[in-house]
Amino acid sequence: MKLSMTCTEMTHLRAKAPVVFRGGLEECLSQIASIGYNGAEVHIHDSALVDRNEMKRLLAQYGLELTSIGTGTAYGIDHLSLTSEEKEKRQGAVKRLKDHILTAADYDHAVVILGLIRGKVAQCSSLDLYKKLLMEGLGECCDFAAQYGVTLGIELMNRYECDYVNNIDEGLELLKQVGSPWLKLHLDTYHMNIEEGNIREAILKAGDQIGHVHIADSDRWYAGHGHYDFAETAAALKEAGYEHALAVESFNFPDPICSAEKSYETMSKLI
Numbered sequence: 001m002k003l004s005m006t007c008t009e010m011t012h013l014r015a016k017a018p019v020v021f022r023g024g025l026e027e028c029l030s031q032i033a034s035i036g037y038n039g040a041e042v043h044i045h046d047s048a049l050v051d052r053n054e055m056k057r058l059l060a061q062y063g064l065e066l067t068s069i070g071t072g073t074a075y076g077i078d079h080l081s082l083t084s085e086e087k088e089k090r091q092g093a094v095k096r097l098k099d100h101i102l103t104a105a106d107y108d109h110a111v112v113i114l115g116l117i118r119g120k121v122a123q124c125s126s127l128d129l130y131k132k133l134l135m136e137g138l139g140e141c142c143d144f145a146a147q148y149g150v151t152l153g154i155e156l157m158n159r160y161e162c163d164y165v166n167n168i169d170e171g172l173e174l175l176k177q178v179g180s181p182w183l184k185l186h187l188d189t190y191h192m193n194i195e196e197g198n199i200r201e202a203i204l205k206a207g208d209q210i211g212h213v214h215i216a217d218s219d220r221w222y223a224g225h226g227h228y229d230f231a232e233t234a235a236a237l238k239e240a241g242y243e244h245a246l247a248v249e250s251f252n253f254p255d256p257i258c259s260a261e262k263s264y265e266t267m268s269k270l271i
Contacts, residue, residue: 184211
């Protein structure tokens with residue numbers, strides 16, 4: 001497993017968005033590499049506007065792998081979702097994800113994260129319509145991802161932030177319905193702490209369907225600040241055969257450097 005750290009060049013993120021490093025990409029990657037991380041999760045608003053060659057050059061310069069692409073602001077700022085009842089917004093969400101897939105295609109295992117871009121049931125006129133639109137959107141994105149060998153990660157988010165697919169059992173059922181090997185589960189320790197009754201057993205049940213993992217403590221601060229049992233999770237992921245990234249997606253409190261160093265100190269001992 002690799003340790004990865006979140007970063008973004010976006011200037012319009014809220015203070016409590018769980019992205020640790022913010023600013024110019026080179027500055028972020030330099031800081032991430034200097035602490036000891038070997039991967040970066042880059043949160044990108046619109047991949048169509050990214051200089052992909054420059055990003056690839058900078059990642060290589062600092063010896064980092066692109067492990068994942070965060071997509072949250074497509075929903076949070078532009079209100080795009082795969083299940084919007086407005087056709088233009090559904091199409092915009094699919095295009096945004098396809099552009100992220102093109103960015104990820106340059107790397108061995110860069111997961112495109114599907115968080116709230118899937119939309120919420122509460123914002124749809126019925127659950128049946130929500131499911132229909134979600135399956136259509138996921139199907140189109142998975143077909144496109146297959147062309148480029150890119151994994152999509154459906155993020156299992158807690159019930160207070162998302163009202164559909166909150167835990168591993170529900171995630172596995174969704175994967176069966178979609179039926180694409182390019183859609184995997186994206187686990188997050190902060191969300192699992194709320195939604196999973198037995199985290200070890202849930203991880204083992206997910207097994208080879210795990211595509212990506214986010215790390216944050218029970219209070220969403222850096223790993224080691226709260227009460228989450230990271231040793232149990234790391235051991236379960238190893239037992240499940242997971243070999244990809246653990247990406248720290250936490251608050252950047254009390255400051256980005258301290259937050260990143262504390263998470264690295266906690267997690268590097270376990271993997």
